[in-house]
Amino acid sequence: MIRVALLLAVLAAGPVAAAPATQQEVEESLTCQCGCGLTVHSCNHIQCSSAEPIKDEIRRRLTAGEDKETILAYFSGKYGEKVLSSPTMRGFNWFAWVTPFAVVLAAGVAIVVVVRRRVQVRDDAPAPPPGGDPALRERLERELADLDRDDA
Amino acid sequence: MHDLGRLAVCLALVCAVFAVLASAVGALRRRGELVRAGEHAAYATFGLVVFAVALLLRALLAHDFSLAYVASYTSTTLPTQYTIAALWGGQQGSLLFWSFILLLFSTVVLVQNRERNRDLMPWVTATLMVVSAFFLGLVTFITDPFERLPRPALEGSDLNPLLQNYWMMIHPPSLYLGYVSASVPFAFGIAALATGKLGDQWIRTTRRWALFSWFFLTLGNLFGAMWAYEVLGWGGYWAWDPVENAAFMPWLVSTAYLHSVMIQEKKDMLRVWNMVLVLLTFSLTIFGTFLTRSGVISSVHSFTQSGLGPFFIGFLLLILLVSGGLIVYRLPELRTSGTIESFLSRESAFLFNNLLLVGIAFAVFWGTVFPVLSEWVRGVKITVGPPFFNRVNAPLGIALLFLMGVGPVIAWRRASPKNLWRAFAGPVLSGLVGTVLLLLLGVPLGGAFLTFACGCFVMGTIVQEFWRGMRARQAMLKERAPVALARVIGKNRRRYGGYIIHVGIVAIFVGIAASSAFQVEVRETLEAGEEMTAGRYRLVYERVESAEDGHMHSLAAVMSVWIGDERIAVMHPEKRFYKKPEQPTTEVAKRTTLREDLYLVLGSFDPQTRLVTILAYVNPLVVWIWIGGLIMTIGTVVAAWPTLVERRVAAIDPAVVRGAEHA
Numbered sequence: 001m002i003r004v005a006l007l008l009a010v011l012a013a014g015p016v017a018a019a020p021a022t023q024q025e026v027e028e029s030l031t032c033q034c035g036c037g038l039t040v041h042s043c044n045h046i047q048c049s050s051a052e053p054i055k056d057e058i059r060r061r062l063t064a065g066e067d068k069e070t071i072l073a074y075f076s077g078k079y080g081e082k083v084l085s086s087p088t089m090r091g092f093n094w095f096a097w098v099t100p101f102a103v104v105l106a107a108g109v110a111i112v113v114v115v116r117r118r119v120q121v122r123d124d125a126p127a128p129p130p131g132g133d134p135a136l137r138e139r140l141e142r143e144l145a146d147l148d149r150d151d152a
Numbered sequence: 153m154h155d156l157g158r159l160a161v162c163l164a165l166v167c168a169v170f171a172v173l174a175s176a177v178g179a180l181r182r183r184g185e186l187v188r189a190g191e192h193a194a195y196a197t198f199g200l201v202v203f204a205v206a207l208l209l210r211a212l213l214a215h216d217f218s219l220a221y222v223a224s225y226t227s228t229t230l231p232t233q234y235t236i237a238a239l240w241g242g243q244q245g246s247l248l249f250w251s252f253i254l255l256l257f258s259t260v261v262l263v264q265n266r267e268r269n270r271d272l273m274p275w276v277t278a279t280l281m282v283v284s285a286f287f288l289g290l291v292t293f294i295t296d297p298f299e300r301l302p303r304p305a306l307e308g309s310d311l312n313p314l315l316q317n318y319w320m321m322i323h324p325p326s327l328y329l330g331y332v333s334a335s336v337p338f339a340f341g342i343a344a345l346a347t348g349k350l351g352d353q354w355i356r357t358t359r360r361w362a363l364f365s366w367f368f369l370t371l372g373n374l375f376g377a378m379w380a381y382e383v384l385g386w387g388g389y390w391a392w393d394p395v396e397n398a399a400f401m402p403w404l405v406s407t408a409y410l411h412s413v414m415i416q417e418k419k420d421m422l423r424v425w426n427m428v429l430v431l432l433t434f435s436l437t438i439f440g441t442f443l444t445r446s447g448v449i450s451s452v453h454s455f456t457q458s459g460l461g462p463f464f465i466g467f468l469l470l471i472l473l474v475s476g477g478l479i480v481y482r483l484p485e486l487r488t489s490g491t492i493e494s495f496l497s498r499e500s501a502f503l504f505n506n507l508l509l510v511g512i513a514f515a516v517f518w519g520t521v522f523p524v525l526s527e528w529v530r531g532v533k534i535t536v537g538p539p540f541f542n543r544v545n546a547p548l549g550i551a552l553l554f555l556m557g558v559g560p561v562i563a564w565r566r567a568s569p570k571n572l573w574r575a576f577a578g579p580v581l582s583g584l585v586g587t588v589l590l591l592l593l594g595v596p597l598g599g600a601f602l603t604f605a606c607g608c609f610v611m612g613t614i615v616q617e618f619w620r621g622m623r624a625r626q627a628m629l630k631e632r633a634p635v636a637l638a639r640v641i642g643k644n645r646r647r648y649g650g651y652i653i654h655v656g657i658v659a660i661f662v663g664i665a666a667s668s669a670f671q672v673e674v675r676e677t678l679e680a681g682e683e684m685t686a687g688r689y690r691l692v693y694e695r696v697e698s699a700e701d702g703h704m705h706s707l708a709a710v711m712s713v714w715i716g717d718e719r720i721a722v723m724h725p726e727k728r729f730y731k732k733p734e735q736p737t738t739e740v741a742k743r744t745t746l747r748e749d750l751y752l753v754l755g756s757f758d759p760q761t762r763l764v765t766i767l768a769y770v771n772p773l774v775v776w777i778w779i780g781g782l783i784m785t786i787g788t789v790v791a792a793w794p795t796l797v798e799r800r801v802a803a804i805d806p807a808v809v810r811g812a813e814h815a
Binding site: 024028029031037038039042043044080081082083084085086087091092093095096097099100101103104107108111112115118 | 393536
């Protein structure tokens with residue numbers, strides 16, 4: 001199950017963009033400083049005194065051939081790190097990204113370990129007579145199916 | 153009159169505190185009359201708060217500007233419905249309103265359980281009244297809604313224009329209902345821990361409350377999303393704002409609980425875990441109120457900020473300490489004998505479902521508080537915004553979606569190759585057919601693709617379940633197909649109601665994936681008569697229209713919308729300029745079809761050049777999010793509808809039931 005989840009996680013993360021950054025991409029990586037709490041891209045205040053100049057600046061820098069990293073570094077220097085719409089992957093911020101997955105993985109591993117231990121305990125227990133009574137077996141199947149009923 | 157309001161609130165607080173003490177002492181000393189006195193005090197608290205709410209409402213409607221609250225959140229020109237909504241539009245009022253709903257629910261619980269659950273009830277009353285007393289304490293000592301102005305204002309400063317929207321009538325109350333009703337399962341959980349009656353009794357009693365709370369949290373979240381979509385005008389519906397997160401987290405944990413409680417009911421497992429989920433859901437509702445009201449984490453929802461933070465943190469710590477302590481104290485009795493025999497089993501699928509739901513809740517929590525953490529640790533302010541939440545939650549969400557196709561059909565205990573084949577041949581085929589179709593349609597590989605493919609797999613599971621249930625009845629009872637389908641649902645309401653809810657969730661997943669991955673966005677400045685293209689639409693800017701009334705004036709661009717040579721609509725994206733307070737708002741023009749929304753925003757208008765800037769968004773499949781919500785509503789009604797047996801039991805005199813229980 002975990003392997004499936006991991007595979008899905010990798011697939012869902014999608015191909016890492018290698019293409020040149022677009023205006024929208026850079027705008028989405030920056031937070032509007034007008035207090036709206038949205039990204040520069042999403043802020044639609046009329047003539048927003050923060051988003052509009054930032055958008056112009058991005059346009060200018062992209063035309064000048066700067067890449068996303070450089071542009072973000074510029075804005076980060078100008079407004080402080082809070083202008084970035086998500087934490088960097090460096091230093092303490094690294095924990096922001098890793099912790100959720102680490103916690104889910106650790107809890108998943110814990111579940112696996114606990115379940116496996118219990119499964120083994122049961123396997124060590126004396127095995128029931130092989131084959132068993134067909135009538136009993138049938139009853140077991142029926143009762144298991146009954147578990148799905150509401151009033152079970 | 154103000155003093156009357158204050159007096160009512162103060163007395164209510166006194167009654168609530170008395171109810172707590174009487175119930176607790178009554179339970180510990182086994183004094184029935186004290187327990188009853190506690191319950192009566194709870195009713196009295198409710199009566200007093202109803203009175204206080206009525207007074208505040210009357211002051212609002214009478215435009216009594218000698219009250220600071222009325223002067224801050226209304227005006228004489230504010231339409232009546234928003235004057236009523238101002239009751240929960242500001243902090244003081246919203247906390248009073250919260251107490252009101254909590255006491256309403258407490259009263260319902262007390263009346264429902266006059267003859268039932270007598271062993272649990274003193275602690276249920278005490279817990280509910282502790283929570284009530286906390287909120288009433290805030291209303292009494294910290295944020296008084298009946299505060300007088302030194303001199304009455306001549307005119308009020310009005311409700312925030314962003315809140316002057318019909319969603320204001322719907323979204324906050326639904327969210328409050330969801331938040332506050334989470335207190336009921338919490339109270340019963342505490343009562344179960346306090347009394348040591350840890351069996352199914354408290355869980356069965358609160359089953360509907362948990363579903364009720366979950367349902368209104370669902371609605372509250374969706375209404376909030378719709379509101380943001382229609383009003384904020386940035387083309388999206390969810391910005392991972394701290395307050396949105398605050399409403400989303402309890403929903404996730406509550407969803408986890410609704411699933412794992414089934415394992416407890418059927419297999420008597422996970423007692424500790426379920427207790428933890430109930431306590432966590434409640435704590436998260438308090439945390440959510442804290443986020444909304446404290447302004448600790450900056451948010452577009454922080455309409456009012458205050459010094460309430462420390463009180464909420466204190467109360468939260470108290471809840472966590474007491475409930476955590478009780479769980480530890482009862483740990484030996486909470487241990488259960490049930491075991492999991494295999495990874496390929498319903499039980500373990502539910503465990504992983506819980507892992508993911510709580511994992512997502514944790515990720516959201518972590519992202520929400522990380523800026524505070526960063527400021528503590530590094531002294532640097534940072535932002536954790538939508539890109540973070542989208543990237544972290546997308547994989548977890550898709551994994552969850554996948555599990556939704558596994559959990560309902562995998563065998564209990566241990567799936568054999570034979571029943572795996574029987575259970576999954578259909579769904580897997582459905583998923584594969586979906587994948588091939590998506591490839592043929594040219595959908596690019598990525599998160600959205602995976603979501604759609606998983607969606608097909610899940611739908612395969614659900615359709616197969618309905619189909620098999622119906623066929624079984626047809627074969628056994630020779631019923632016609634529609635009759636068989638209706639009866640199979642009617643006989644297993646929780647199960648099939650749950651499946652219907654799953655269909656709604658799939659629709660929401662699809663809507664979110666499509667609208668976030670394939671949104672088209674165009675922004676152009678136009679002269680009258682000029683046109684722009686967005687997706688398959690041609691948009692021609694005709695002219696501007698303006699209008700004015702005493703409350704605001706508005707400016708709308710008239711846009712005719714063409715597909716090919718056919719004019720399909722005329723749309724009016726609009727800006728409104730409210731007079732009090734002077735603030736512009738965006739009125740989005742939206743044309744919704746099942747396939748996509750065309751969403752137009754008037755960015756700006758220059759009166760000199762008469763140029764307009766139009767933002768046009770084409771949001772594919774977005775309407776499916778709201779349809780999903782509707783499907784979930786239907787599913788919830790099906791699941792919550794009383795079964796025949798329950799209706800019969802309810803019809804019997806409770807005294808008889810009690811007699812039978814003692815027999």
